Amino acid sequence: MRAPILMLAFMVLAGCAGPVTRQVPVDNAALQREIEKQTEIALQARADHFRRFYHVVFRTFDGASAMCPKTRQAIGIYPVNQYDFNQRFRKAAARLWQTGDRVQILFVARGSPADRAGVKPLDVILRIDDTAAPQGKKAVSRLRKLLMQRLDKSGIVRLVLERRNPQGVRQTITTVVRPTRICDYRFGVMTNDRVNAFANGVFVVVTSGMMRFVNNDDELALVVSHELAHNIMGHIQKMRRNAWLGTLLDLLAAGYGVNTQGAFGRLALLRFSKAFEAEADYVGMYIMARAGWRIERAPNFWRRMAASHPGSNRTGFTRTHPITSRRFLALEKTVAEIRAKQASGQPLQPERKKPVSNQRDDDDEDE
Template identity: 30%
Template sequence: MKLFALILFSLMTLCGCSAPEITPEHLTEEQIKQERTRQFSQAHQYQLKQRIRLFEVARPLLTKNTESCPKNQHYSLGVLFHRLADYPIEQRGAIAELYNLDEQLKVLYPLKGTPAENLLEVGDLLLSINQEKIIPEKASGQFKALLKDGQPVTIELVRNGKQQQVTLQPELICSYPIILSSSDSINGFADGNRIIITAGLMRFTEQDNELALIIAHEMAHNTQSHIPQRLGNSAIGSLIDFVLISSGIPSPFVGAGLGANLHTQDYETEADIIGLKLMHKAGYEIEGMDDFWRRMATLHPQTITHGKQISHPTTVERALRIEKEIIRIKNSENLSTDSKSER
């Protein structure tokens, strides 16, 4: 009885609670479905625009510096393909409507400045490559196998209802896949094989050469094998831990930690300098790139006196060293030009 009275009292009390004065209009399932499709479509187009910018900025760095990645190269056409199964299930309705896409392989986007730029178009339906029928779910492997020797490839396709053929000359590039992370942090990463750029960094970089600066920095970590070297230093530190523990001296992975962080600031400085050279060779304007770190300092003032992490130099050191390296590169370029003109 007491429990019933308590429940009744609670319900009556809740009935007396305040409520909004405006009652929301009822939304039909069809309205919700249409709006969901609209938002999925807009989100996809925004993400695609970001990916295209990232890939097109990275492309010259990967194609103009192949001598820096002799063991990590492959031939590429510079085109993005897609089929409906590539997308999350909940997005497929919006994607199918946006591109008239099904399970067949189509061109999503031919990147600027690549072999595909003037020969392939958005929406091209791909039928075969070098007379080998394209199997959509195996297309990646098919293209990789047929491009490996760098010989021209002929693609049979359907464009605007008409069947035709195009022949493309593959381009040699460094095999460092460029990944766009959804993280809002302003950062870039390299793992020895890939380059990861965050959405936050994409928004922060106002100019493409600023984005190229960070991609080149991460690329330098890969070309200089910084990741394996750091892992090697960590392994040596772990060996020290083992010796200390075996001798009865507590060592909770101190050696491994010290080893992993040994010379890390030097690695970062080297990546800044080599990255600037990679960027310059790729044809990017390097003048003023020191200001990128000054702008970073305005957003993260703590980096003026302390590196973003223990492994990174301060923004003061990075700006000054890059400024000096820019002068060195420009002077070297001028000397080379003067030498050629004297001949």
């Protein structure tokens, strides 16, 4: 019996032999250019995700501000300079957007105060009121602080901006921006292929997988509103069994501009009970409606999610957010409830539970 085994061993080894045709030679300079090109594409893709997310978050956090326990002033700009990008992306950012020591605006939220005041992406901030904008390391956090101080003091801010026209000619623009109040939570896009979203009382986070999954801004707003509702309703604080999933969040858009300020590393993610999920659905729909998103799209989004990500996915959004028939029907009823209130001019407030003694949460859903 020895011969066949030897033969088999030989065949396996033969199967591992290298390719027989020649390796196509590439020169190092071309290779370097290709690496740079691919880095730019990766950075651009992250920026595209975040731009869209930022727009949806701003409008939602703005529309829901009356429901949030804490709000802050905001004008709808996302400032960066080269130090907001890690080494991998810093050169690519400079090539794509001419980022340097000065602070420039990478994104302007659509419909935000800055947008309405004519602020454009890639504008460089020269002055805030009469103070020169900070430059260099930590310039962005210093600028944010300065902006907040000015807004708190006078409720309005004058921005002096440098803008390059398409011919590359620099012009100086002065504009006055009056802020709005938005819910005071942090937010970000985590580079991860799973279709998922999280809230932890401080953050609202979606994955890049979720960004690809949503069909339109209304669906993204639904996800953001649901997670925001978890925060507003204080589900973290109310959790008895908080299952920590670990520290995934420092992956969050690392080095591309989402300002985690080092906080993610220590924070973990939570899973919520079914009763909290139902409440986040319900309150989330009111948040959507207040921000002017199309709530009719919500029930079908969950249906699509259930169909695309059946329960076998143990760590994705459907695991932490199980889609049941009951939840689907509850969402449809909530749409009708909100539309009826809007039609009769009633305020968009979620209905509170009637005080009934010995009431217990119904937990036997049809998973």
